[in-house]
Amino acid sequence: MSLAEWERIRRYAVPARMITECTAARERGDWAAACAAGDVDVTFDAASLAERFGPDGAATLLGMLAGFAPDLLRWHLPRALGGYSTLATDVLYLLAPDGPVDLETVLLTVRSPQSVLGSQRLTLGTGRLADLLPVDAEHLPVPPIRLAPHHWDARRAGELRATVSGPALTAAGVEGPRTPTDLLEAWHAAGLPISHEEAVRLFTDDHFRLIDPYALVAEARRVAAQFGERTLTLTGWLDRRQILRLGVDGDVVTATAQQVTWDGYTEVRRLPHLSPRLLRFPPDLDLVRHGRLPAGALHPLIRSALFPGTPAAPPAEPADRAVFTRVRCHGEWHVIDHRDGRLHLPAHTAAEAQRERALRAFGGPVSGCFAAAQAWTGMSGRLPKRLRDHRRDLWLRMVHGGTRVVLELLDGGMDPGVRDGRGRTLLHRLRSFDHTRLLPRLLEAGLNVNDRDKEGSTPLYLAVVNLWPPELIIALVDAGADPRMPNQDDVSVLDYLDDMLAYLEPKDQRGPAFHAAVEYLKEHA
Numbered sequence: 001m002s003l004a005e006w007e008r009i010r011r012y013a014v015p016a017r018m019i020t021e022c023t024a025a026r027e028r029g030d031w032a033a034a035c036a037a038g039d040v041d042v043t044f045d046a047a048s049l050a051e052r053f054g055p056d057g058a059a060t061l062l063g064m065l066a067g068f069a070p071d072l073l074r075w076h077l078p079r080a081l082g083g084y085s086t087l088a089t090d091v092l093y094l095l096a097p098d099g100p101v102d103l104e105t106v107l108l109t110v111r112s113p114q115s116v117l118g119s120q121r122l123t124l125g126t127g128r129l130a131d132l133l134p135v136d137a138e139h140l141p142v143p144p145i146r147l148a149p150h151h152w153d154a155r156r157a158g159e160l161r162a163t164v165s166g167p168a169l170t171a172a173g174v175e176g177p178r179t180p181t182d183l184l185e186a187w188h189a190a191g192l193p194i195s196h197e198e199a200v201r202l203f204t205d206d207h208f209r210l211i212d213p214y215a216l217v218a219e220a221r222r223v224a225a226q227f228g229e230r231t232l233t234l235t236g237w238l239d240r241r242q243i244l245r246l247g248v249d250g251d252v253v254t255a256t257a258q259q260v261t262w263d264g265y266t267e268v269r270r271l272p273h274l275s276p277r278l279l280r281f282p283p284d285l286d287l288v289r290h291g292r293l294p295a296g297a298l299h300p301l302i303r304s305a306l307f308p309g310t311p312a313a314p315p316a317e318p319a320d321r322a323v324f325t326r327v328r329c330h331g332e333w334h335v336i337d338h339r340d341g342r343l344h345l346p347a348h349t350a351a352e353a354q355r356e357r358a359l360r361a362f363g364g365p366v367s368g369c370f371a372a373a374q375a376w377t378g379m380s381g382r383l384p385k386r387l388r389d390h391r392r393d394l395w396l397r398m399v400h401g402g403t404r405v406v407l408e409l410l411d412g413g414m415d416p417g418v419r420d421g422r423g424r425t426l427l428h429r430l431r432s433f434d435h436t437r438l439l440p441r442l443l444e445a446g447l448n449v450n451d452r453d454k455e456g457s458t459p460l461y462l463a464v465v466n467l468w469p470p471e472l473i474i475a476l477v478d479a480g481a482d483p484r485m486p487n488q489d490d491v492s493v494l495d496y497l498d499d500m501l502a503y504l505e506p507k508d509q510r511g512p513a514f515h516a517a518v519e520y521l522k523e524h525a
Helices: 003-012 016-027 031-037 046-065 070-076 154-163 180-189 196-202 213-227 262-268 283-289 300-306 350-361 368-376 385-411 435-444 459-465 470-478 493-507 512-523
Strands: 040-042 092-095 106-111 122-128 231-235 242-249 252-259 323-329 332-339 342-344
Touching (some): 003 283, 003 385, 016 070, 046 122, 070 122, 154 213, 180 196, 196 242, 213 242, 213 252, 283 300, 323 368, 323 385, 332 385, 350 368, 368 385, 385 435, 435 470, 459 493, 470 512
Antiparallel strands (some): 231 242, 323 332
């Protein structure tokens, strides 16, 4: 990821309100409220812990929950690649208590979201280590990752600094050393004497190139000491068969780059895994160094660890702030603005707007202020940069703020039909939110459940193709979604179901709930 991507992640992915509410709940001893504030779904209640794990196990888990900081966890968790600010998907994280861990030790678990385009809610669970390790490593999407305490425990957050006590505190950060030679020297200095040939093979993959070797050594020692594991692995991104095998003997850590066969890869997946994304050069340091983010804007616990004594920065601007820009219109400069959740064209009367709409309906050209307004609604046309940035800001705030933020913006007057750069409405993006609360509100506001985006796709088409939750597909059908409407490629939902699902049927792993939703859709077509 580039610094621009990390700047966007730090600005939006963990909202200031979430940090404030999680902190307040944790400090008053209410871990359940902290989870609610941090958009974490809890799969258990405190009363059930003693029944499942005995009084000692329950006491262990409750002790961990006392320090559990969902906001801190979100700050640290790996993000998706490809320019997304959302979390890396479908990863199981293991949160262990202090002290040695064996197969009978009870742990907390966190499951990341299923989609980079969906809800960013995390899922908190519990279990014994023996029940959480993969039985069938061959079909496991991502091996479970053992998180360090400073990733999730507010009481241990300061330990972050010790993991970056090497050159990362004074040298290149998120991008790390730039050449294979520099990387090789850094790894040797950290006590990992890999060969030049291994370095060339490893460092073509950003997963390995961006690793801070000092953090890698520290984490390998920690996992080996706590879990009793002497062999650990890291897997590449470009080639999953390219692995880094670590051996740990006391304080001595050795590293060997290997290219395994697919048969050998299955065996490798049974070994404890470290996440390269959790071991990269700290992006927060580089953001501050390059002036992209003030140290005071970091998460308070991160700020205390990396920049002790630094005061908090002023709060960011609200999502509903007014934005003004100038547009060339019929030989003059006009001001258009977005305020109170809607776009305004103060230089034009309602009658002029009506004439432009009529002209557009008959295929006539639209220009100036009205062209900008058309682009804002997701149709073709050029949107001024300031409005384009504001629209991106608005959608990032909604995605990471969740249903609560969307409903607050709607209450404040935001246009329910607001669209993103691909012409998609909140109905097209419904997977990111709680549809039981938002869908009725949007339908009541008059949104068409069969609206199309720039590619001609309806919300139902996206729901089926992208495997949205079955209950959401059923809700769209009940709202009147038409599975016969074709997209720009003349493919409807029914066409897709007939062609693609039949083709994939021998390997189909969508599950009975999805197929039940499909049958419901067909019955109501």
